[in-house]
Amino acid sequence: MLRTPLPWLAALLVAYLLVPLVAFLVxxxxxxxxxxxxxxxxxxxxxxxxxxxxxxxxxxxxxxxxxxxxxxxxxxxxxxxxxxxxxxxxxxxxxxxxxxxxxxxxxxxxxxxxxxxxxxxxxxxxxxxxxxxxxxxxxxxxxxxxxxxxxxxxxxxxxxxxxxxxxxxxxxxxxxxxxxxxxxxxxxxxxxxxxxxxxxxxxxxxxxxxxxxxxxxxxxxxxxxxxxxxxxxxxxxxxxxxxGPARRAHRRRPVRLPAPRPPALSQGPVLDFAMAARLGGFGLAVEHRGAGRNLAILGASGSGKSATLRLLAGVLKPQAAEISLGGRDLAALPAERRGIGYLPQHPTLLPHLRVWEQVTFGVGADPALAAFWLDRLKLTDLADRYPDQLSGGQARRVGLARALAREPRLLLLDEPFAGLDAPVRDELRRLLRTVLRETTLTSVLVTHDPDDAALLSQDTLLFADGAVLQDGPTRAVLTHPAGPAAARLLGVRNIAHGHVGADGVLASGPLRIALPEAALNTPAWQHTKAPTAVAWCVQPHDVRLVAAGGTAAIVDDVAHLGPVAELLLRLGGDDGSDAIDSDGDAIDSIGHTVGHELTVTVPSGQEPEIGDRCEVDVPGAAVIVWPEV
Structure with missing residues (x-):
């Protein structure tokens, strides 16, 4: 018995169309x-x-x-x-x-x-x-x-x-x-x-x-x-x-690759830009003055990261733009004359071309250089395949080889690892790191993952709602976010509010953290008076479980993450009633009230059980504080 009337309805129309024809032929x-x-x-x-x-x-x-x-x-x-x-x-x-x-x-x-x-x-x-x-x-x-x-x-x-x-x-x-x-x-x-x-x-x-x-x-x-x-x-x-021609021509001659030629190595040019654009009701204004060759633009979805990359590529028209690549003005040039390589979020391979034809599709693409990148990216055996015969990771590598075959001065990468399985993502990330190191290419990477920025950039630009939150050397940005919004973008789990008194002690809920003098001796603190309302953060791996002398806590959850275990601790009394005061009422990036809860990581095998009592210590040297305006 059919579970759907669709075949009957289809058969009725077919009968109506064919019965007159059959009657005529009879x-x-x-x-x-x-x-x-x-x-x-x-x-x-x-x-x-x-x-x-x-x-x-x-x-x-x-x-x-x-x-x-x-x-x-x-x-x-x-x-x-x-x-x-x-x-x-x-x-x-x-x-x-x-x-x-x-x-x-x-x-x-x-x-x-x-x-x-x-x-x-x-x-x-x-x-x-x-x-x-x-x-x-x-x-x-x-x-x-x-x-x-x-x-x-x-x-x-x-x-x-x-x-x-x-x-x-x-x-x-x-x-x-x-x-x-x-x-x-x-x-x-x-x-x-x-x-x-x-x-x-x-x-x-x-x-x-x-x-x-x-x-x-x-x-x-x-x-x-x-x-x-x-x-x-x-x-x-x-x-x-x-x-007729709707069928794919399978009888094409097999690809014969020329002898490979490695790219000519030269120091990548410095990229500087200042751009503004309006996309419907969304406004974007971004500026970066280059220091390193490799820049990562990190932000949440919808923040304008991809639009920034398209402005650099020349495929999106800005309201105003200044783009300098090694002193050469790119803003005045159309996309086809900028001499860049561009890998969007999806590989966007052309369905009618084989891999070799994809890689040599660019105007002025060097077949010998294309053969080098096919070999370097482990694609030589796939040269005769069409895009629908490739896996996601293979298609990304083909798109990368296509961008590199013209020996661009600037490489633009838009979420190149999105949607890939973890092993494939890790392999491609390591491969791209090697490529950037060996070619000395100038690159701009759009990502939402701080690990991508750490591996593939010298500078990092944090982006939110079309505006720059922080821009600087990657190590400095990742270790010292400029504010709570920047910390959330970087995935910091423990973010809260509190007060810093004249004695340099941070009070936040039941926590009392003695801050080092260096943490308070910054330009941001020059015009503040104690007690100062602050926002603060600490990374889970910097928080320690101690036998005594710390803040009392109860283990609410334990997540095993391979070599480490992540603990969710509820600070204060058994029922949490004394865990929050007027200084600790803040929400972290996953919706928890910090000061009430604290995320901690410990080596796997050393974690307590859910419901266990413990004590926790937050080192003042690991805490980042920002005066609240």
Whole structure:
């Protein structure tokens, strides 16, 4: 018993479409020879085949560019034009023919210019067919182009391809399957067109007009041969289309890689930038003055990290921008002339190209250098594969090799490890670290993981809500966040509020932490008075469990994380009633009230059990404090 009515509904439609055809084929052999004689059917077939082919060629030549422009534009004009182009679909074909009479009829300006040759001629047939068939091609092409990932066009731009090249070598091949479907629909619609044709060009006969004449003059039996011929021609065209260019060419010659050439090593140029942009209601303003070659931009999702990278790549237009790479002004150059390598969040490989063709796709890509990177990134054995035959990690490495094959001066990496399994992510991260070290490339890495920044950058820029929170050497940023928001971005678990008294003691809930003089001898403290309201943080690995002399706590949770165990401690009394005072009412990055709870890590095997009592000590030297404004 079927669990869904879908097969029955589908079968009902199939039956409705096929039963008339079967009934005709069963009855056709019984027709008398004189009744089925149809002199002139060959000429009508030839006319329909030629005019439908010409019409399809015309609407393809004009409709594909129109579909591309409509897909790439979101303006009201494009929307109105898209509706207007589909209007012939809503009109009865007879009405379409009447409208065409107003344009190319024998008494119109255009008709008189051609001496009335645009009607009652093969030209008239083509004009009628183009009018009714064009929407099928345009709608299909528009949908196919709309499905092209904009990031694929962006990457092609950073690989040196101009607007026309991106259209012909990226958008058109990707949209080809949809365009071919539109061409087939347009040809079939033109081949079967009757209403507009009979109004605009009664002669020469097309198959539909010829069949109508036979039916009106002799009766149903006289239509047998024209219908058989029409069915046969349409079936042949459909079979050819099904077995045609939609199938992937598997018989290409195997790739022969040239001798590899390693990249020329030189000190990477320093990158400085100051940029501003508005994306809808989101404003972005970012500035960085380079010190090291490798920069990491770290922030939460939606903070503007990827937009910053796209501004650097030149595929997003800024309101204002200053971008200097080793003294060269990039802001004035289009993306295709900036000489950069760009790896977006998704590899954006081109589905119609094999790995070797992907890697050498960039303008000016050196095949010998491409062969080197295929070998270096362990891709040589995959050179003949298509993108759908690659794993996620392999596709990322292909995208990286493609970016490096042009020997860029700047490499932009947008979340290159997102969505990868832990072993693959670790392998690719280590590989990329080696590449950056060996090539001395200047790079910008967008990430949300502080470990990525620690491994792959010399400078780190913390980003939130389109603005810079902190910018400086990676080690300094990771160990001394500039405030609570920066600490949360870095994944610090223990963040709280409290007061620092004249004696330099931090009071936060039940905790009393003696701060070293160095922690209070900073510019931020010069204009403060005791007691000072502060925010503070401490890393879980800096907190110690002690036998005595610490703050009482109860173990609420234990998480085993391989070599370490993470403890969640509830500070104070058994019920936590005395754990919070007015100074400790703050929420950490995971929603816990710090001062009430504290996260601690200890070596695996040394952890207490859930519910155990313990004492905890927070070293003042490990605490970072910020005066609250």
């Amino acid at each position: 009855r056709a052999p019984g027709q008398g020879g004189s009744a089925t004689a149809a002199p002139g059917v060959g000429d009508a077939l030839r006319t329909s085949l030629i005019t439908a082919t010409i019409s399809t060629a015309v609407v393809t030549l004009l409709g594909v560019p129109l579909g591309y422009l409509l897909a790439r534009s979101s303006s009201r004009t494009a929307g109105a034009l898209g509706v207007a182009v589909q209007l012939p679909l809503a009109l009865p074909p007879l009405m379409s023919g009447i409208l065409l009479i107003y344009l190319v009829g024998p008494y119109t300006t255009i008709g008189q210019f051609f001496n009335g040759a645009l009607t009652d001629s093969a030209t008239g047939v083509v004009l009628a067919q183009c009018f009714v068939a064009a929407p099928f091609l345009v709608v299909s092409a528009r949908s196919a182009f709309a499905a092209v990932d904009p990031a694929q066009l962006d990457v092609a731009a950073t690989l040196g391809h101009g607007t026309l090249s991106r259209t012909l070598r990226v958008a058109l091949p990707i949209a080809a399957r949809g365009i071919r479907a539109g061409m087939l629909l347009a040809w079939l619609r033109a081949f079967g067109e009757f209403g507009a044709t009979i109004v605009l060009a009664y002669h020469p006969y097309t198959l539909p007009v010829f069949t109508y004449v036979q039916f009106s003059s002799t009766g149903l039996a006289a239509t047998t041969v024209p219908v058989l011929v029409t069915l046969g021609a349409a079936l042949v065209v459909l079979l050819i289309a099904d077995r």
